[in-house]
Amino acid sequence: MATPFDSATKHLVESYPEDWLALAGIRCGHIDVVDADVSSVTASADKVLRVAEPEPCVIHLEMQASAELEFGERVHFYNAALRRRHQVPVHSIAFLLRKEARGPGMTGRFAEGTPFAGGRIDFRYQVVRVWKHSVDELLHGGLGTLPLAPVADIRAADLPEVIREMNGRINQEANASLADDLWVATLLLLGLRH
DSSP: OOOHHHHHHHHHHHHOHHHHHHHTTOOOSOEEEEOOBOTTSSOBOSEEEEEOSSSOEEEEEEEESSOOTTHHHHHHHHHHHHHHHHOSOEEEEEEEOSGGGOSTTOSSEEEEEOSSTTOEEEEEOEEEEGGGSBHHHHHSSOGGGGGGGGGSBOOGGGHHHHHHHHHHHHHHHOOHHHHHHHHHHHHHHHHHHO
16 A cells, blocks of 8 residues: 655655665666556556666665565565566565564565475565664765655754755755655655654
8 A cells, every 4th residue: 555655755766766776785877767567466566676787687666664564475576576577687675764664574585485395485685774874874875865864863853953954955956846856755754753
């Protein structure tokens, strides 16, 4: 089910895919945002990026604000459907937007076996725990992940200063339309924590 932060983060990923991959520690060449629909069955991943370099692959991003017991299974499903659709390897990344997204289903791994010899799935995906990132990393990182600064590793007392620093960057680096998008995303994400 789509939530308000889904729209905000999806828009940011579309506008700044390289910033989101950098936050996950991934550096690559040309990136294209591609259709996230995996509608051979009714489902849609949050955002999908096609990377040409260093070798062709698809990067699948899921934004999550709450714990979900079957999250790993869902990410595995999207990964497999995207692999089938795009015919290249798929790397899945879960961005956990707040501590409440922790849970037994949010480990970066989905494993399952059958009682028959060799029948086993051991799927792994990358997990980025946004609340563990330093606020300075987000304040001085890509503009597309700047709205995550208020949900990073920050004390509530530091929030006004963080907003002032964000305001300075947005005023210097963004046109009016982009500035509006960044502030809308910031307000939606702020509601996850503050």
